[in-house]
Amino acid sequence: MRIRTIAVALAVTAALSACGGGGGTTAASSLRIMAPAAPGGGWDTTSRTAAQAFTSVDAKRKVEVFNVEGAGGTIGLAQLAGEKGNGNLLMTMGLVMVGAIEQNKSKVTLAQTTPIAKLTEEYEIVVVPAASPFKSLADLVAAWKADPAKVSIAGGSAGGTDHITAGLMAKAAGVDPKAINYVPGSGGGDALQLLLGNKASIGISGVGEFAEHVKSGKLRALGVTSPAKLPNVDAPTVKEGGLDVEIANWRGFVAPPGLSDADKKALTDTVTRMHDSQAWKDALAKNGWIDSFKSGQEFADYLNAEQTRVKGIISEMGLVS
Template sequence: MAPASPGGGWDQTSRTAEQALKSLDPSRKVEVYNVPGAGGTIGLAQLASEKGNGNLLMTMGLVMVGAVEQNKSSVTLSETTPIAKLTEEYEIVVVPAASPYKTLADLAAAWKAEPAKIAIAGGSAGGTDHIVAGLMAKAAGIDPKQVNYIAHSGGGEALNALLGNKVAVGVSGIGEFAEHVKSGKLRALGVSSPERVANVDSPTLKEAGLDVELANWRGFVAPAGLNDDDKKNLTDLVTKMHDSQAWQDAVAKNGWADAFQTGQQFTDFLAAEQAKVKGIIAEMGLVS
């Protein structure tokens, strides 16, 4: 299950996994289906109703961790079986090519002067893009509650808002905006990585003056209530998929960073991320 509309990061990850699994065994039946809405929490609720189903994986990630809090979801990730963390992807902050903001310092100065006037486009409320915007505000000395964030259901919508000059700034995964930075339609002001990213003409946010670093990540969970055999079979299958040439090639092509974890390591990571994100979005005034 890709708990989002076609074309976004979860859908792309799901369909890449489908191809990689079929490359290992062409006779294997793998079906990807989409359950969009509410930052993945509609799909999460549907997963919860599949308790004990050892033939179902749901793609998820940092965005869902935020959406569970933001939407006050009655179903949480504690009602899933963590299987694997797959990839990480850093965020990029962009402006239209004709923007008066040539650097992140230019943007920060204008933003500080009139926070409400700077509209920032990104994905779902409480998701990675929104969190980066809040962390940038905090680093610039702006109250994160004053961020004028315009949530969109995907990178395509946010891109249209940017190119139509309906918003001043866009925040998204590097993969969603990189082509448009290369073509000159957008100007990159910073990336949320600890070091500069190959093939992306942009300083890091820290280098450009705002001490912010954050990686979006994606992984798989299964329904709760799996027996030990089903859990082991799914973990072994996803490990083989991760090791396949088809998956490794796709990770490189999409500019993802390999961040593979399974078992207790991923379970512990997921628990830590939930606590961290809850704190960040509470500070941003997104939850009471």
Template sequence: MRLRRLAALAVLSLAALTACGSDGGSGTSALRIMAPAAPGGGWDQTSRVAGEALKAAEPSRKIEVYNVPGAGGTIGLAQIAGEKGNGDLLMTMGLVMVGAIEQNKSKITLADTTPIAKLTEEYELVVVPAGSPYKTLGDLVTAWKADPTKIAIAGGSAGGTDHIVAGLMAKAAGIDPKQVNYIAHSGGGEALNSLLGEKVAVGISGIGEFAEHVKSGKLRALGVSSPERLANVDAPTIKEAGLDVELANWRGFVAPAGLDDEAKKRLTDLVTKMHDSPAWKDAVLKNGWADVFQTGQPFADFLAAEQTKVKGIIAEMGLVS
């Protein structure tokens, strides 16, 4: 009889532990943040800045940032999809991933996640190595039109923001976007290495990924994808070169699907606390990001609209078959 009671208690204890492990996370548990790209790029930078801001906002909470590179973030996306109900996990993502999902024909989409928050926007910068013969964007466009396939352009993943900007610039210059010699990299850090090693002629990425090397003189900024010149970037707009191109990259957080309302609120509150912290505000200012914080249904609606918009853009540019 005693053995039977002990067995029953063991079953109840196991059930309780299982329930605790699947309740969407606890208020004091460790939080993991996935950067679905290689170290050195925009997602990695955002993830690590967010991790430091979260540590400052909640010193007692353990924060781990880790990388899962590949396929424009869709490898990381597939991992998130396999973590259904895990309320202690966030993935940094953005416009790049929206395009990569289409480009890679990923069966896993953002519909398989829980939208948490849009964080920042950042414009794209077109740069060349310091020793490049192209002194202006006009010089580059002239050479590009003469032989489109000769100009190798480094950027992030295929179908991502950098690739889209290259395609839009080509189209505006009268070049078939399919002729763009775009060299995709798994992250901004790798694209930067190709530029500094002069393995490519041009680089396109977020301002924050090139800013330090533009200031040091290792890279020359030719144009920025903003509607007007920016105070923190010594470069004309792409529009000033006669190319009607304007695009902002955005980044945010999603969590695994299957979270209950309590777990979703807990994560949203935590990210809101991070956003409101002095550490995050300072990082946004330092990196030249625009603060576009948005949570809940408005962010979910924004995601849906972006997927429709980007799908149309990359289809028009011939980036998907």
């Protein structure tokens, strides 16, 4: 009897050890990262880059990235909310999702998630196909004023960063933001296909999504939304092009609701170690991403403030009623 009791105790101890004493994010456990958009876009790239950085820190950890497309990430958001208490799941999100929640009148909001960390910021870039007649932002503005409907703008989700950027640029140019012809996609990959197929007049996305194609000559950059020229992009700022617009997209991680304190701490610590890795630092430099790491309550407070700010912007632009 005593031998059986000892055996049971050892089995329980081993089980607890395997799952971190009740937490779900130990060094040897698996981790799933949801990219709530199509492959090829910013959330997908961030998710897969982070996955590589996670395994660089801990080669034993299995990291899986999967895509859930649609509605500016709000379909994925709803799925995440249904994973209550799952300490082995992260979802990549950001400014795009904040706007999409308002635009799509999503019943599930970011209040039904556990904020983990803000990771990066990235400025937007305005590009045209190589054969485009638009050689500068001045050419774009002239066409916009002549007939906004004839200038098709390829970008990410409706109400997201790309859409907001287009609206702010139109407003700065004296064009009604409600009149612009914005063609939303599930990610930067959709916009890229339209541009390379010469089926869109201009494209707006994060610098990292179009920079390679600008360097190859397939696309031409008209401007970037940074306060000063970027070292890795041969383009003026949008302000230098005559439009008083400056905006940066940001991305981060949230987890399902209802996490235990132990799982929340374990996830935050795991993401912090990933952020501190050389692999992640190299990825920031390669992609032109700005390190803007915030975790825990600092990120939760930032997220609350962003929701208020973005709702005000898109309401003013007439993107939501």
